[in-house]
Every structure is written in structure tokens, then in C-alpha cells.
Amino acid sequence: MDWSFGTALFILDWAIRLAALLWIPSRTSPAAARSWMRLLVGFVPLLGLPLYLLLGHPWLSRERVLRQARASDVIREEQRPLSALRWMPPGGAAAEMAPLIERQGAFMPTHGNAVQLLDDYDISLRALLDDIGAAKQQVHLLYYLMFDDAVGDAVTDALCAAVQRGVACRMLLDAVGAKRGLRRYRARLRAAGVDVHELLPGGLRWRRSGRMDLRNHRKIAVIDNVVGFVGSQNLASATFVPGHPNRELVARVQGPVVSHLEAVFASDWYIETGERLAVQPACDVQPPDVAAQLVPSGPAYPFENARDTVNALIHLARHRIVLTTPYFVPDDATLSALRIAALSGVDVQLVLSATNNQTLTAWAQQSYYEELLACGVKIALYRPHFLHAKHLTVDDDIALVGSINLDIRSFALNAEIGLVCYGPDVVSRIRAVEADYLAHADTVDAAAWRARPGWQRSREGIARLADSLM
Known part of the structure; x- marks a missing residue:
């Protein structure tokens, strides 16, 4: 090896190590920083530092972070006149949890909600399809995964039929989790009039999104701002992973918390598209009057x-x-x-x-x-x-x-x-x-x-x- 080249490589190696020592701990938790410093940067700096810049810090583009902050400000502002819907914790753990959740995620606790728990995979899916089939004004779906199977077919059919009835249908799907569903259904949905967007797209657009492996893992459906779904179930058959038939739990909700689910959808829509959607500020109070509150989270928020x-x-x-x-x-x-x-x-x-x-x-x-x-x-x-x-x-x-x-x-x-x-x-x-x-x-x-x-x-x-x- 030529001596001058070797010297330059030696200087570059230590320059990367020192830069990493200054950069990584200030932007990563101590445990994660130690892992990156030891496993990659310490052993192979020329490879480790670029990998850290791609995968080591959960960064989002500045525009996405600003849009989330704006959306949260709007949510807080529009809730202020709705004091009659606010639930006041009587004490105990709820009195400590409700303020914490509201300060971080912007949503106040509300009374007057009905919560139906759906533990059966097929019944949960049927309830969602029935509510889409009964929609009169709008259907908003936000899902991490949509598979190209019988469930994907059924959801696509239901949305296309809703558009034909004059219902406004919008859909947000994660670019990675719903890759197969987007590839199979996006053209058909758009041709029918469904407004479909992928979340956190990669490829040449990743710098406008953020770290390449950040994902939108939410599962939300809101129909006519009257009924909402939230839980663990994706838009896929229970057996979409062979050998691993899923068991899920989904909450079908009515009441004021539905408008909060709608606000989460509208926030993600705004972050992804720049378009602001109108959100009705509240829904009718529903028996049996469950107190409920939403916890949205993700790298766009200042806290975990x-x-x-x-x-x-x-x-x-x-x-x-x-x-x-x-x-x-x-x-x-x-x-x-x-x-x-x-x-x-x-x-x-x-x-x-x-x-x-x-x-x-x-x-x-x-x-x-x-x-x-x-x-x-x-x-x-x-x-x-x-x-x-x-x-x-x-x-x-x-x-x-x-x-x-x-x-x-x-x-x-x-x-x-x-x-x-x-x-x-x-x-x-x-x-x-x-x-x-x-x-x-x-x-x-x-x-x-x-x-x-x-x-x-x-x-x-x-x-x-x-x-x-x-």
C-alpha cells in the first residue's frame, strides 16, 4: 500500500470515529448509541457511519414534523369549546394518566362512548364491510397492511360500491406493509374514484419522508364520523402468513372518540399530502357512556x-x-x-x-x-x-x-x-x-x-x- 494513501485512510478512519463519538450519542438513546458505536462504527467505520445515518436515528423530514405539530395545535384548539364532552377522572390512576396522554397526544378524555370488542377475526371484518356498505357520506381507512387476497378483494369491492353511491372514500396505506395491496388494487381504486395514498414512500422519495424503515403501523377506520374501528387487525385474511393464523382484538366505537379517530386520519392525510380535511368536532353521546381517550404516537411527536x-x-x-x-x-x-x-x-x-x-x-x-x-x-x-x-x-x-x-x-x-x-x-x-x-x-x-x-x-x-x- 502506498504510504500516503495509507495515511489518508488512517486519518479518515479516525475522523469518522471522532465524528461518530460527537454525533451519535447526542441523537440516540445511550443503549442504542453504545450498540452502534461498538458493533459498526468501532469495527468498520467506513460502513458503520453511513448505516447509522440511514438506520440509527429515527428521523423524519422537517416538513413532516412541522405538519404533525400544526395538526396537534389544531386538535387542541378545536377541542377547547367542547368542555361538555370532557370526562373528569374521579381520582386514582385515571387522574394521573389522562393529563399525561392529553399533553403528549393532544386528545382530551371524553365521556359518552360505546365500545364493542370484536375478538373474532371474521366477525370483525364483516362488521367493517357492513359499515362501509351502509356509509352515506364518507369512508376513511388507514391501515399498515392490505394483502392481495379475498379480504383485499372484499374491501376494494366495498369501497368501489360506496363511491358509486356518492360516498367520498379516502385510503391511506403504508408503502411497505401494504405493498402487495397497493400493487394490485391502487389503479382500480383510483379509477373508481377512491383517493388512495401510500404512507412514508421509499425509493427516490425517502428523503422527503424520513429514515427508510420508519412505518405507519396504525389500523383505523372511520365511517361517516359515526362509527370507528381501532385495533390490531389488518386488511388481510387471518391466514395471510402461512402457518400463522392470526387472532386479533378490535374495538368498534361510537361517540365523541370517533371524531378523534377522524382527526388522527386527517392528521396523517395532511402530513402525507399537505391537504387539510374538515373534521366534525364531536359525535352524539352514546350509551353505556364509556370514558375513552386516544394515544397517538410516532417519530413525528417530540416524545415516545x-x-x-x-x-x-x-x-x-x-x-x-x-x-x-x-x-x-x-x-x-x-x-x-x-x-x-x-x-x-x-x-x-x-x-x-x-x-x-x-x-x-x-x-x-x-x-x-x-x-x-x-x-x-x-x-x-x-x-x-x-x-x-x-x-x-x-x-x-x-x-x-x-x-x-x-x-x-x-x-x-x-x-x-x-x-x-x-x-x-x-x-x-x-x-x-x-x-x-x-x-x-x-x-x-x-x-x-x-x-x-x-x-x-x-x-x-x-x-x-x-x-x-x-
Whole structure:
């Protein structure tokens, strides 16, 4: 090697290391920064620094962040005259949670909502299609995944028929999650008059979006500003991943919270297209008068709203908390919250799926079991289906249902949505669903888990190194 070239390479190598030392820790959590510094930048700086710039920091374009801030300001302003709809927490955990959620996500808690829980995959889909079929004014759909299968066909048919009746139909689909659905249905939907846009597009447009692997993971439907759907179920058949038939939980809602779901859709529409949609400020109050509040989250917000909500709920639990998720790769704060709750005497039950469609995630997930079991957290693995539902219940007071997984991707990288319900009504109904999970689940035994072979421990540890990408 020529001496001058070698000197230049040596200087460049150390220049990248020093630049990374100054840049990465200021824009990344300490744990993630250490991983990037050790794994890539420290070993192969010429490769590591470009990879970090692409994947190391959950950045969005400045315009998208500004549009989210503007949308949140509009939401706060338009709620001010609606004091009659505001629910005032009587005390306890709700009195602490409601202000936190409102300050972060802009939505106040409202009374007068009706919440129907749909635990059957086909019934949930049928309810959505029936409501689209009955729409008179507008249909707004925002989904992470739309597959090119019988469900995609049915949804497309329903939207095309609605347009023919004079209904305004708009659709937002994630550019990656709904890639197959967009490829198959976009031209037909647009030709019929459905306004379709992809969220966070990649390719040559990625710099106008943000980090290449940021995704909009929400699942929302709003029909005529009267009925809304929010939960874990995508626009796909239950068996769209062979060998992993999904089990989901969806909330069909009526009441003031529907207009808040509409505002989330309008915000994402504005962020993606620059077009502002008119949102009706409220819906009619509905029996049985459930108090509810939305938790929107994602990298466009200044804080990690989903993570903060989940962790606050864990810390506020006094007797029992049940957490159901298909993907469990927590950050340090969530792991600490679970440990403290269990050691404080709270009955902490984690319900996971015995099968998983993400092998690397499953291995990383298993690396947390031993620590959790040691401090008293119970872990159940549901057998019959791939449990894709995402919800939690705290004591008899609070329930959270939505698209939020208990992993770093949902907390920091994805746009997510959660519906918080206050009071025993919804909690007791979700408890019945949780009881069914547990009746068909295997409990992870601490002693047996500690006896697992060393190669499995190594596999889990290596998979865990990629936690910030999962």
C-alpha cells in the first residue's frame, strides 16, 4: 500500500470515529448509541457511519414534523369549546394518566362512548364491510397492511360500491406493509374514484419522508364520523402468513372518540399530502357512556408517547396488570417498570404467542424471560393461533387496545394508535378475553427455562443486539 494513501485512510478512519463519538450519542438513546458505536462504527467505520445515518436515528423530514405539530395545535384548539364532552377522572390512576396522554397526544378524555370488542377475526371484518356498505357520506381507512387476497378483494369491492353511491372514500396505506395491496388494487381504486395514498414512500422519495424503515403501523377506520374501528387487525385474511393464523382484538366505537379517530386520519392525510380535511368536532353521546381517550404516537411527536403511556400504566398498577403482545422486545425503561411492579407485589401477567412469524424477534424476545421470571412476572404462551392482539388491562380501572406492540420499534420507530378506556366495563370484557388466552396457553416454568442449553442462550443474546431495529 502506498504510504500516503495509507495515511489518508488512517486519518479518515479516525475522523469518522471522532465524528461518530460527537454525533451519535447526542441523537440516540445511550443503549442504542453504545450498540452502534461498538458493533459498526468501532469495527468498520467506513460502513458503520453511513448505516447509522440511514438506520440509527429515527428521523423524519422537517416538513413532516412541522405538519404533525400544526395538526396537534389544531386538535387542541378545536377541542377547547367542547368542555361538555370532557370526562373528569374521579381520582386514582385515571387522574394521573389522562393529563399525561392529553399533553403528549393532544386528545382530551371524553365521556359518552360505546365500545364493542370484536375478538373474532371474521366477525370483525364483516362488521367493517357492513359499515362501509351502509356509509352515506364518507369512508376513511388507514391501515399498515392490505394483502392481495379475498379480504383485499372484499374491501376494494366495498369501497368501489360506496363511491358509486356518492360516498367520498379516502385510503391511506403504508408503502411497505401494504405493498402487495397497493400493487394490485391502487389503479382500480383510483379509477373508481377512491383517493388512495401510500404512507412514508421509499425509493427516490425517502428523503422527503424520513429514515427508510420508519412505518405507519396504525389500523383505523372511520365511517361517516359515526362509527370507528381501532385495533390490531389488518386488511388481510387471518391466514395471510402461512402457518400463522392470526387472532386479533378490535374495538368498534361510537361517540365523541370517533371524531378523534377522524382527526388522527386527517392528521396523517395532511402530513402525507399537505391537504387539510374538515373534521366534525364531536359525535352524539352514546350509551353505556364509556370514558375513552386516544394515544397517538410516532417519530413525528417530540416524545415516545406509546412507551410513556405503557410504562406509566405499569407503574400505576396496584393489584394486577395483564399485557398481551405478539412482539415483546422492551427497552430498559419498560423492563425496569415490569420488574419493579412484580417485586412490589403486583400480579404481572405477560401473554405472548407460542408461535411467531418473526424468527429473529422471537429469539430476542426469549432473552428477556429469565430476568422477568426471576422477579415474579408470569409468562404465558398462547397456542392455538398466532396471537397478534395488542392490549393491556390495569387493575379494574384502565384498558388499552390498539396497534402498539411492546417493542422498541412500536415505541420509537412506528406511528401507532391506542384507545384507552377508563372504568370497569371495558376492562371486565377484556379480562374475559384474557382468561380465554390463558386457558389455551402454556406457562413458562422458571426452573425449566434456566436449564435451556447454552447455544440457545447465545442465539438469544445475539438476536437481542438488534433490538433497536425490531
